Amino acid sequence: METFKEIADNIDWKSTSNSIYSKTEVDVEKALNTAKPNLEDFKALISPAAEPYLEEMAQKSNALTLERFGNTIQMYAPLYLSNECQNICTYCGFSLDVKIERKTLTDEEILAEVKVLKSYGYDHVLIVTGEANKTVGVDYIKNAIQLMTPHFSHISIEVQPLEQNEYEELIAEGLNTVLVYQETYNRDNYKKHHPKGKKSNYDYRIETHDRLGKAGIHKMGVGVLIGLEDWRTDSFFAASHLSYLEKKYWKSNYAISFPRLRPCAGGVELKSVMTDKQLVQLICAYRIFNQEIELSMSTRESDTFRNNIIKLGITSISADSKTDPGGYANPNTNLEQFEIHDKRTTSQFIQTIKDQGYEPVFKGWDGALQ
Amino acid sequence: MSNLTIGNKVFTSRLFTGTGKFKSSIQMEEALLASGSELVTMALKRVDVQNEKDDILSHLYHSQFNLLPNTSGVRTAKEAVFAAELAREALETNFIKLEIHPDPKYLMPDAIETLKATEELVKKGFIVMPYIHADPVLCKRLEEVGTHAVMPLGSPIGSNKGIRTSDFLEIIIDQATVPVIVDAGIGAPSHAAYAMELGADAVLVNTAIAVADNPVQMAIAFKLAVEAGRIAYEAKLGSVSNEAKASSPLTSFLS
Numbered sequence: 001m002e003t004f005k006e007i008a009d010n011i012d013w014k015s016t017s018n019s020i021y022s023k024t025e026v027d028v029e030k031a032l033n034t035a036k037p038n039l040e041d042f043k044a045l046i047s048p049a050a051e052p053y054l055e056e057m058a059q060k061s062n063a064l065t066l067e068r069f070g071n072t073i074q075m076y077a078p079l080y081l082s083n084e085c086q087n088i089c090t091y092c093g094f095s096l097d098v099k100i101e102r103k104t105l106t107d108e109e110i111l112a113e114v115k116v117l118k119s120y121g122y123d124h125v126l127i128v129t130g131e132a133n134k135t136v137g138v139d140y141i142k143n144a145i146q147l148m149t150p151h152f153s154h155i156s157i158e159v160q161p162l163e164q165n166e167y168e169e170l171i172a173e174g175l176n177t178v179l180v181y182q183e184t185y186n187r188d189n190y191k192k193h194h195p196k197g198k199k200s201n202y203d204y205r206i207e208t209h210d211r212l213g214k215a216g217i218h219k220m221g222v223g224v225l226i227g228l229e230d231w232r233t234d235s236f237f238a239a240s241h242l243s244y245l246e247k248k249y250w251k252s253n254y255a256i257s258f259p260r261l262r263p264c265a266g267g268v269e270l271k272s273v274m275t276d277k278q279l280v281q282l283i284c285a286y287r288i289f290n291q292e293i294e295l296s297m298s299t300r301e302s303d304t305f306r307n308n309i310i311k312l313g314i315t316s317i318s319a320d321s322k323t324d325p326g327g328y329a330n331p332n333t334n335l336e337q338f339e340i341h342d343k344r345t346t347s348q349f350i351q352t353i354k355d356q357g358y359e360p361v362f363k364g365w366d367g368a369l370q
Numbered sequence: 371m372s373n374l375t376i377g378n379k380v381f382t383s384r385l386f387t388g389t390g391k392f393k394s395s396i397q398m399e400e401a402l403l404a405s406g407s408e409l410v411t412m413a414l415k416r417v418d419v420q421n422e423k424d425d426i427l428s429h430l431y432h433s434q435f436n437l438l439p440n441t442s443g444v445r446t447a448k449e450a451v452f453a454a455e456l457a458r459e460a461l462e463t464n465f466i467k468l469e470i471h472p473d474p475k476y477l478m479p480d481a482i483e484t485l486k487a488t489e490e491l492v493k494k495g496f497i498v499m500p501y502i503h504a505d506p507v508l509c510k511r512l513e514e515v516g517t518h519a520v521m522p523l524g525s526p527i528g529s530n531k532g533i534r535t536s537d538f539l540e541i542i543i544d545q546a547t548v549p550v551i552v553d554a555g556i557g558a559p560s561h562a563a564y565a566m567e568l569g570a571d572a573v574l575v576n577t578a579i580a581v582a583d584n585p586v587q588m589a590i591a592f593k594l595a596v597e598a599g600r601i602a603y604e605a606k607l608g609s610v611s612n613e614a615k616a617s618s619p620l621t622s623f624l625s
Contacts, residue, residue, distance in 0.1 A: 067528060070392065153418075246475060251472045292475045354394065357393045359395070363418055366414055
């Protein structure tokens with residue numbers, strides 16, 4: 001059975017890139033005025049030619065989002081369970097070759113975290129781990145889901161890619177959503193940034209969403225780690241991936257995230273640095289391209305950026321996050337994956353959402369419905 | 371304007387409303403009160419039925435409102451029946467708006483699962499109001515298994531496109547032995563009035579009120595439009611013709 005791998009292998013990186021960079025004003029205006037934008041229109045919307053149309057794009061994105069999602073923003077919280085990892089990834093704080101303290105939470109520690117998140121009001125939790133199959137394998141994740149189902153109505157995971165039967169097993173326990181980002185769709189560059197560990201297998205990762213679709217997952221997330229490659233070309237591959245999945249696994253929901261690497265001393269060399277303006281352009285382009293998709297934002301971004309992005313197409317957002325395992329109950333920055341940017345408390349942040357005329361929604365799903 | 375009866379309840383308002391997409395629960399409450407609506411639907415996935423202080427439910431404790439829990443988010447008849455039982459137990463109503471859309475992108479209702487679930491829920495004593503395509507045969511099949519109303523769509527849900535299915539709605543209304551409530555796609559008061567003029571027994575409106583700049587004023591506009599459309603229907607509209615009909619060229623020889 002065909003998977004997205006075969007399709008991606010047939011999209012030539014260089015000519016795709018050239019095609020994006022040669023889009024003109026005429027293409028952008030067509031994309032903005034068509035009722036059902038296609039992938040060529042998406043190229044125009046993310047192209048340099050669309051930069052002068054940013055306000056127009058933002059207004060269109062705002063209107064489309066309002067029509068579909070109303071004046072609401074879904075709230076979620078990431079919950080890091082382990083920073084153990086057998087992969088070497090050039091950009092990641094949990095990479096095997098990074099000398100940090102390693103920790104995997106026990107049941108008691110997990111429940112202590114749950115207690116803090118519940119006190120903040122969260123009902124949607126995103127479980128995050130590194131890839132360490134001996135200590136944080138499927139059984140560990142299954143146990144964590146079992147611990148959490150009594151407390152949360154929506155459970156997501158962002159962990160290593162799994163087999164179809166393993167996903168089926170976790171779905172039966174109450175798993176709703178799986179986020180797996182390709183990081184970059186450029187095969188050569190992928191190898192460069194993932195030199196060691198199971199994650200270095202590009203093909204296994206790119207076929208993950210097909211396994212998820214067959215397993216009947218409720219929602220899956222697609223995305224790239226912005227900065228590893230030219231963001232426009234990489235985003236086109238992600239959008240193609242999304243279009244393919246939507247048609248094939250039509251019973252699943254989809255979400256897009258926008259993790260953006262920033263240049264930092266001693267950090268990985270970035271192929272492209274995305275500006276705030278360009279990130280707004282990408283978010284609006286996705287919304288114009290796909291009115292129904294969930295667009296999600298983390299606390300990697302700054303206060304000002306997050307305050308303003310609420311009106312521009314984002315429908316799901318986290319706040320007050322910790323990226324160190326155990327960090328909600330016992331913060332320890334020596335354990336964290338990356339330093340978060342927006343450090344406001346949940347109650348401060350939801351007030352900001354309300355001030356802008358939006359309703360923060362904590363419960364958007366019910367575990368009993370699965 | 372006559373009253374509308376569904377199951378064991380009599381409604382004086384023929385405008386049914388939804389609770390999604392509002393800026394705040396307070397604004398939702400104000401708008402729904404202003405609409406005069408007596409039947410208000412809410413998604414089970416969105417409310418915490420175990421919590422009396424739930425931000426949506428706590429704003430609906432008015433004698434004006436009857437609650438109509440909906441099964442939005444379920445993908446099969448089995449899931450829908452489970453959700454309906456949960457709602458009945460927690461909210462103490464046997465009304466259920468049956469929404470089964472395995473397609474989360476366009477939220478298109480699944481006719482086959484909906485028919486199965488309706489049959490089962492009717493047997494279990496629910497007042498079933500299924501959301502469906504404007505499919506006249508499906509409506510008759512739902513009647514045969516005991517549905518209490520049918521809720522055909524006017525156009526895709528949330529689209530504000532208005533009544534795009536009028537040819538089929540007219541057939542459904544003509545054949546129906548249960549109330550016909552036009553659900554989904556109604557974006558302006560004129561759309562609601564038009565559906566009522568066609569003979570719909572009620573309409574359900576959510577997005578158009580919730581995302582208006584002024585939801586309270588929009589709710590009032592819909593209230594008036596629904597009343598106007600219904601009164602016009604009961605008063606019997608004149609027939610429409612594009613040409614003047616002054617002479618009788620084919621039969622004038624008879625006079």
